[in-house]
Amino acid sequence: GLPLPTRPATPTQTETRRVTPRPLLRLGQATRPYTPYAYGMTVSDTVAVAALGFDYGGQRVGLVEETGPLQWMENGVLVTAPRQPKAEAAASARLRQAGFVLNETPLTIGRGQSVRRGLFVSPTDPTGEFDETSHWLNVCLELLPDLRAEGWGIEIDADFPYQILEAPQNWTMEVGEGTGIDWFGLSLGIEVGGERVDLLPVLRSLIGVLGRLGEDEFADDGTETALDALAPDGVLFVRVGKDRFLPLNVERLRPMLGVLMELFGLQAPGADGGPLRIGRAHLGDLAALEEAATAAGVPLLGADAVRGMARSLREAGGVPVAPLPDGLRATLRPYQRLGVSWLQFLAAHGFGGLLADDMGLGKTVQALAHLLIEKESGRMDRPCLLIAPTSVLGNWRSEAARFAPDLRTLVLHGPQRKAAHGDLAGYDLVVTSYALLPRDRAVLEAQPWHLAIFDEAQYLKNPTSQATKATQALEARQRLCLTGTPVENNLDEL
Structure with a gap:
């Protein structure tokens, strides 16, 4: 694949010169014809090749293209340089030591020039265990720098299928807001040739392989991990x-x-290939990722509020103490005050929540305190809806009057409730039952709510029930579930 020297003109004198050849290695791509067994016709594919040649004082020659001495004119002198077979054989052996074999089948390289020998290719492996891609990538990363240091000339054609990019040192991880109500985007960006490349989609296949291997199948004492098995030399190649x-x-x-x-692993089905998204419910994992990224020298940028929320979720004692409302007519126990603070924390960051204290521990008064804080802060510019079993509607009426008399409370029950349907926005708290929810669904859906609270929320454990479907259709800024029995039979209920 290397050009032959031109024949000299008539010389005036001659000179024989011993020239030590400089090995030249050109990496490119060749076309290889083959005949599939099943079809009986000749087709072709492409294969990466390494062409070994030599530079004799500025005259280039291939490994087996010509065996005679090289001749060229130099200031009217015909210079003859005998080939150095030992030096050429040593260079050829160097490539064989790196795992190459000398091709013996017809190949086409360059502008259609047919070459039968002199091109090195990766060895074939009938067992299918040899990874040709890994071989070429390791050659480019490890062998080529060594050959350059030994004085070899290296040329890489534009069509060579294993182009190694220079690994940038500056990586940045970014969190993006505005990708959805409950989701935040995440990217791991690097600059490659002035182009920003997001590594997270590229790493998706690697993470899938690691997940299939299972880290627990490898020693945890530093001797080997699944990642070490995939990258034994400490370098992992990703395709860009x-x-x-x-x-x-x-x-x-x-x-x-x-x-x-x-x-x-938290991605929704069918998300492969798309951007990585973090759900609000998993922001604690985002904080863990920020810690890991910092340890790797990768700054996590963007969405300061989201990252602050994530750190608060992860840090011990991250839930700030909420001042109790002035209108609360009750003395809360320490765990109840913590529960109110937690409900306020959820509301501040746009989360729903499940308050699952045992029966008799005061879930009602905690919820009422939360509602009073929302009202006294001025955030309750819409009414709040509370749905409970019919048997406890009277209890909610009496508890609201006793502990939170400042809340304008309406209990929707009985046939007379329809008269109040047009005035729901005039109340702070509207209480109704699961039994009436499907019947009044149109009215309750039409009213935007500040909070929607579901007492004895185990009533909603059946996702196909009319009550559950009606609750999902409600428009509310926050949804809270209260139950002393969140799990009765299986985790699907939770």
Whole structure:
């Protein structure tokens, strides 16, 4: 595949010169014809090749294209340089030591020039265990720098299918807001040739492989992990585009991969290939990822409020103490005050929640205190809806009057309730039952609510019931469930 020297003109004198050849290695792509057994016709595919040649004082020659001495004119002198077979054989052996074999089948390279020998290719492996891609990538990353240091000339054609990109040192992880009501986008960006590349979609397949291998199948004492098995030399190649590969340092990835595996596992079905998204309910994992990214020297940027929320969720004592409302006519126990603070924390960050204290521990008064805080703060510009079993509607009426008399409370019950349907916005708290919810669904759906509270929420454990479907259709800024028995039979209920 290397050009032959031109024949000299008539010389005036001659000179024989011993020239030490400089090995030249050109990486490219060749076309290889083959005949599939099943079809009996000749087709072709492409194969990566390494063409070994030599530079004799500026004259280039291929490994087996010509065996005679090289001749060229130099200031009217015909210079003859005998080939150095031992030096050429040593260079050929160097490539064989790196795992290459000398091709013996017809190949086409360049502008259609047919070459039968002189091109090195990866060895074939009938067992299918040899990874040709890994072989070429390791050659480019490890062998080529050594050959350059030994004085070899290296050329890489534009169509060579294993282009190694220079690994940038500056990585940034970014959290994006505005990707949905309950989701935040996440990206791991690097700059490659002036182009920003998001590594998270690229790493998705790797994380899938690690998940199938199972980290627990490997020793946890530093001797080997699934990641070490995939990248025994400490370098992991990820494909960027069709023919470009980016070498990543395994030790830099290691702190983040465990958390990323957890986050990728939270993706909704069919999300493969799309951007990584973090749900509000998993922001504690985002805080863990920020810690891991910091350990890897990767700053986490963007969405300061979201990251602050994540840190609050993860830190011990991250739920701030909420001042009790002035209108509360009750003395709360310490765990009840903590429950109110937690409900306020959820509301401040747009979360729903499940308050699952045992029966008799005061879920009602905690919920009423939460409602009073919302009213006294001025945030309750809409009414709140509370749905409970019919048997406890009277209890809610009496408890609201006793502990939170400042709440304008309406209990919807009986045939006379329809008269109040047009005035729901005039109350702070509207109380109705699960039995009436499907019947009054149109009216309750039409009213936007500040909070929707579901007492004895185990009534909603059947996702196909009319009551459950009606609750899902309600428009509310926050949804809270109260129950002393969140799980009766299986975790699906939770």
